[in-house]
Amino acid sequence: MPGVLNIILQRLALGLLTLFVVSIVIFVAVNALPGDFAQVILGQGATPEAVATIRRDLGLNEPLVQRYFGWLAAILTGDLGTSFAQLNFQSSMGGGNLKTVASQIAPRFANTMFLAGVTAAIAVPLAVGLGVLAALYRGTVFDRVTNIFTLSSVSSPEFFLAYVLILFLAVLNPLLPSLSNIYDGMALGARLKATMLPALTLTLIVLAQMMRMTRAAIINLLASPYIEMARLKGVTPLRVITRHALPNALAPIINVVALNLAYLITGVVVVEVVFVYPGIGQLFVDAVKIRDIPVVQACCLIFAAAYILLNLTADILSILSNPRLRHPK
Amino acid sequence: MTRLTRRGLLRSGAAAGILAASGLPLRAQMKRGGRLRAGLAGANTSDSWDSRTHSDNFMQNAGNGAVFDSLTEVSADGTLVGELAESWEATPDAKTWTFNLRQGVSFHNGKPFGAEDVIESLQMHVAEDSKSAAKPIIGAIIEMKKLTDHQVQFTLDKGNADLPYLLSDYHLNIFPAGQIEEAIAKGIGTGLYQVVSFDPGVRFVGKRVEGHYKDGKAGWFDEIEYIAINDATARMNALMTGQVDAINRVDVKTEALLKANPTVNIQEVTGNRHFTFPMLTDVAPLDNVNVRRALKYGINRQEMVDKILLGHGRVGNDTPIGPANQYYAGDMEQLSYDPDKAAFYLKEAGMDQLNIDLSASSAAFAGAVDAAQLYQSSAKPAGININVVQEPADGYWSNVWIKKPFSAAFWSGRATEDWMFSSAFEAGVPWNDSQWGPEDSARFQELLITARAELDSDKRREMYTEMQMILRDDGGVIIPMFANWVQGVSNKLAIPETVGNLWGMDNARMSERWAMA
Numbered sequence: 001m002p003g004v005l006n007i008i009l010q011r012l013a014l015g016l017l018t019l020f021v022v023s024i025v026i027f028v029a030v031n032a033l034p035g036d037f038a039q040v041i042l043g044q045g046a047t048p049e050a051v052a053t054i055r056r057d058l059g060l061n062e063p064l065v066q067r068y069f070g071w072l073a074a075i076l077t078g079d080l081g082t083s084f085a086q087l088n089f090q091s092s093m094g095g096g097n098l099k100t101v102a103s104q105i106a107p108r109f110a111n112t113m114f115l116a117g118v119t120a121a122i123a124v125p126l127a128v129g130l131g132v133l134a135a136l137y138r139g140t141v142f143d144r145v146t147n148i149f150t151l152s153s154v155s156s157p158e159f160f161l162a163y164v165l166i167l168f169l170a171v172l173n174p175l176l177p178s179l180s181n182i183y184d185g186m187a188l189g190a191r192l193k194a195t196m197l198p199a200l201t202l203t204l205i206v207l208a209q210m211m212r213m214t215r216a217a218i219i220n221l222l223a224s225p226y227i228e229m230a231r232l233k234g235v236t237p238l239r240v241i242t243r244h245a246l247p248n249a250l251a252p253i254i255n256v257v258a259l260n261l262a263y264l265i266t267g268v269v270v271v272e273v274v275f276v277y278p279g280i281g282q283l284f285v286d287a288v289k290i291r292d293i294p295v296v297q298a299c300c301l302i303f304a305a306a307y308i309l310l311n312l313t314a315d316i317l318s319i320l321s322n323p324r325l326r327h328p329k
Numbered sequence: 330m331t332r333l334t335r336r337g338l339l340r341s342g343a344a345a346g347i348l349a350a351s352g353l354p355l356r357a358q359m360k361r362g363g364r365l366r367a368g369l370a371g372a373n374t375s376d377s378w379d380s381r382t383h384s385d386n387f388m389q390n391a392g393n394g395a396v397f398d399s400l401t402e403v404s405a406d407g408t409l410v411g412e413l414a415e416s417w418e419a420t421p422d423a424k425t426w427t428f429n430l431r432q433g434v435s436f437h438n439g440k441p442f443g444a445e446d447v448i449e450s451l452q453m454h455v456a457e458d459s460k461s462a463a464k465p466i467i468g469a470i471i472e473m474k475k476l477t478d479h480q481v482q483f484t485l486d487k488g489n490a491d492l493p494y495l496l497s498d499y500h501l502n503i504f505p506a507g508q509i510e511e512a513i514a515k516g517i518g519t520g521l522y523q524v525v526s527f528d529p530g531v532r533f534v535g536k537r538v539e540g541h542y543k544d545g546k547a548g549w550f551d552e553i554e555y556i557a558i559n560d561a562t563a564r565m566n567a568l569m570t571g572q573v574d575a576i577n578r579v580d581v582k583t584e585a586l587l588k589a590n591p592t593v594n595i596q597e598v599t600g601n602r603h604f605t606f607p608m609l610t611d612v613a614p615l616d617n618v619n620v621r622r623a624l625k626y627g628i629n630r631q632e633m634v635d636k637i638l639l640g641h642g643r644v645g646n647d648t649p650i651g652p653a654n655q656y657y658a659g660d661m662e663q664l665s666y667d668p669d670k671a672a673f674y675l676k677e678a679g680m681d682q683l684n685i686d687l688s689a690s691s692a693a694f695a696g697a698v699d700a701a702q703l704y705q706s707s708a709k710p711a712g713i714n715i716n717v718v719q720e721p722a723d724g725y726w727s728n729v730w731i732k733k734p735f736s737a738a739f740w741s742g743r744a745t746e747d748w749m750f751s752s753a754f755e756a757g758v759p760w761n762d763s764q765w766g767p768e769d770s771a772r773f774q775e776l777l778i779t780a781r782a783e784l785d786s787d788k789r790r791e792m793y794t795e796m797q798m799i800l801r802d803d804g805g806v807i808i809p810m811f812a813n814w815v816q817g818v819s820n821k822l823a824i825p826e827t828v829g830n831l832w833g834m835d836n837a838r839m840s841e842r843w844a845m846a
Binding site for chain 2: 035046049050085086170177184273282286290
C-alpha cells in the first residue's frame with residue numbers, strides 16, 4: 001500500500017513542523033509571562049544579587065533567540081536537557097548526577113498513560129456499547145436517558161464531576177479513595193483502586209462524544225438500502241447493527257475515539273490536581289508555576305506529539321477500515 | 330523532653346510556668362506504633378534534601394521535622410532545648426559560644442556524629458554564591474573551632490545572645506561530614522525517621538530508627554507518610570475520608586464542614602505569621618510620620634480579622650513581634666480604628682486629604698486585594714482616598730514589593746525578636762520593606778544593636794518592648810493582623826495539649842511529638 005505509506009510519511013513530516021512551531025510558541029509565551037525562574041524560586045527572598053546569581057548560573061541573561069536555538073540544538077540530539085530547578089540545585093551544591101528532564105518526566109508520563117489506559121478500557125467499550133444500544137432503541141426512553149446523561153456529564157466542568165463522584169463514592173459511601181496515592185512498587189489491584197475515581201471522572205467526560213458519534217453513524221447507515229435488504233432477509237436487529245452497520249461506521253468512530261484518547265493524555269491537568277494524581281499534568285503545572293522552561297517545553301512537545309500521532313493513527317485506521325480508500329483506483 | 334540547660338530555662342522566662350503544667354502527664358500515655366499519614370501543602374517537584382533550599386511546610390516536616398536534626402530545638406511551649414547540642418555557654422559579651430555536643434549519636438548510615446559534622450554542615454551556608462536563607466546567621470560566625478570531638482566553639486563578629494535560638498532554624502540541618510553530597514542525594518541525617526522513599530513533590534515515607542537518642546521522649550510512630558497535596562479541597566477530602574490523619578493549612582471557609590465531621594478536629598494556634606501593608610518611609614508623603622500615623626488610625630483591624638481571616642487570627646499592633654516570640658509586648662496599648670484621629674494627624678501633616686495608591690495582589694497573601702478594599706472604605710471618612718491597584722501575582726515580590734511606595738505583603742515571622750528586626754527593620758538590609766533607618770528612629774537602630782548582645786533577659790525585655798512601641802507609633806509597616814495556623818487532625822491521633830506555634834504542624838515536628846491514640 002504505497003499510498004498509505006506516503007500519507008504516513010507526509011503526515012509525520014508535517015507533524016515535525018507542527019512540533020517546531022509549537023516549541024517556538026511555548027518558548028516565547030513562557031518567557032512573556034511576568035517573572036522568571038529566578039524571581040519565582042526566590043519569591044519574597046528575591047534580592048537583586050540572588051536573582052542575578054541564578055540568572056547568570058542558568059544562562060537566563062542570554063538573548064531569547066540564542067537560548068531557544070541552544071535548546072533546539074540539544075533536542076535534535078535527543079537531549080531534553082536538565083530542569084532549571086535541578087541546575088539551580090547543582091550550582092549551590094556542586095557535583096553531578098542530576099536528574100534530567102527525561103528522567104523526571106518518564107515516571108509521571110507512565111502514570112498518566114496508565115490513567116489514560118484504564119479510562120480508555122472503561123470508556124471505549126461503554127461508549128460504543130451505549131451508542132449501539134441507543135441506535136437500536138432509537139427514540140425510546142433508554143435512548144433519551146442515555147443522551148441526557150452523557151450530554152449533561154460532558155457539559156459539566158471536570159472538577160465538578162470529580163467532586164460529585166468524590167461525594168457519592170468516597171464521602172457518603174466510602175468505596176474508593178479520593179486521593180490517588182500512586183507510588184512505585186504498588187500492587188496492581190491497589191493501583192487500580194487508587195486510579196478508579198480519576199478514571200471514572202475522565203470516562204464521564206469523554207463518554208458523550210464517542211457515544212453520540214457511534215449512535216449517529218449507525219443511525220445514518222440504518223437508512224441505507226443494504227441494511228433494508230438485510231432486514232428483509234430476516235436478520236435480527238442486533239445482528240444488523242453489529243454485523244452490517246458497525247463495520248461501516250468504524251471510520252468516524254475511530255476518529256472520535258482517537259481524539260478523545262489524545263484528550264486523556266493532554267487534558268488531564270484539572271483531574272490530576274483534584275485527585276492529586278502524580279501524572280504529567282501536575283508536573284506541567286508545577287513547571288509553569290516556577291517558569292522551568294526545559295520541563296514546560298518537554299511536556300508541551302509530548303502533548304503535541306500525542307495529538308499528532310493519535311490523529312495520524314485515526315486517519316490511517318479510517319483509511320484501512322474503508323475498502324474504497326484502501327484500494328484507490 | 331531533652332535536658333534543659335541553665336540558659337535555656339533563663340530565656341524561657343514566662344514560658345517556664347507553662348512547662349511545669351503542660352505536656353508531661355500526657356506524654357506518659359504516648360505509646361509507640363502506627364503509621365502517621367499527613368497531607369501537606371507546600372510541596373514542589375524541585376524539592377530536595379538540601380536544607381538550604383527548604384522554604385515550605387512539606388520539606389520542613391520531612392527534613393528538620395523527621396530525617397534531620399539541628400543543634401537546638403524550639404519546643405512546643407517556645408522554650409529552647411538542645412537537640413544535637415546538649416548544652417552551651419557564652420562569654421559575657423555574647424561573642425564566643427561553646428556548644429557541647431551529644432555523644433553516642435550516629436547518622437542513618439552508621440557514621441558517628443561529632444564536631445566535624447557540625448562545622449562542615451554549617452559552612453555549606455556560607456559557601457561562595459550560596460543562596461541559603463540562613464546565610465546571614467552563619468555569616469555572622471567568623472570562626473568555627475573544633476575543641477574536642479564533641480565540643481565546638483563559634484566566634485561571632487558582633488555579640489548575639491540569640492545564637493542558640495538561631496541554630497534551631499530548619500535550614501541548619503546537620504549532615505555527615507565528608508559525605509554531604511551523598512547525604513543530600515539520599516537523605517541521611519540523625520533524625521528519628523530514616524528515608525524509605527522520597528518522590529519530590531509527591532510523597533515521602535520514613536521509618537522509625539531503632540535505638541535513637543530520643544527514645545522514650547519523642548518519635549512514637551513506626552512509620553510516617555507525607556503526601557503532597559497542594560490543593561486545599563483535595564486536602565480536606567483526604568482528611569474527611571480518612572485517607573490521611575492530619576492536614577496543614579485548612580481553608581477556613583470550609584471550617585464548618587470539618588467541624589461537622591465527628592472524626593476530625595481543628596487545631597488552631599496563633600503564631601508569628603502576619604499580613605502587612607509596608608510603606609516606604611523614604612518616599613513622600615510617607616516619609617512624614619504624621620501621614621503614617623493617619624494611615625495607622627484609618628485601618629479597621631478587627632474588621633480585617635473578621636472578614637479576611639474569618640476570625641482565625643488576632644489584630645496586629647504594627648509590630649512584627651507575635652505571640653510566638655519571647656518578648657512579645659502583648660499588654661501594649663492596642664491601636665484602634667479612629668477616623669477622627671486619622672484626620673487629626675493628616676492636619677498635623679498639613680493636609681486636608683490624602684490620595685495614595687495601594688498595590689495589592691493575591692500573591693501577597695490570600696485576600697490581600699479584599700483587605701486593601703476594606704482599608705479603602707475604612708480610611709475614606711478620615712479624608713484618606715486609597716486607590717487600590719491590583720498587581721499581577723507573577724513577579725509580585727520582585728516588581729512590586731519594596732518597589733511601590735505602599736503595598737501588601739506577608740511575613741512568616743521569626744523565632745526571635747532580633748532575627749525579625751534585623752531581617753526587616755535594620756537599616757540597609759535587603760528585606761527592609763519600609764526602608765526603616767536611623768533617619769526615622771535613631772533610637773530603634775541603637776536599641777537593635779545593644780539588645781542583640783545583651784544576655785540579661787529582663788534588660789532585653791525592656792529594650793524589645795521599647796522597640797515595639799516605636800514601631801507601633803512611628804513605624805513604616807502597618808500590621809493589621811496575625812493569622813493563625815489552622816490545621817486538621819483526626820481523632821485517631823494523640824496530640825499534646827501544647828502545640829508549637831512557630832511553624833505549621835507543631836513547628837513541623839508532628840512526627841516526633843504526636844502519636845496514635
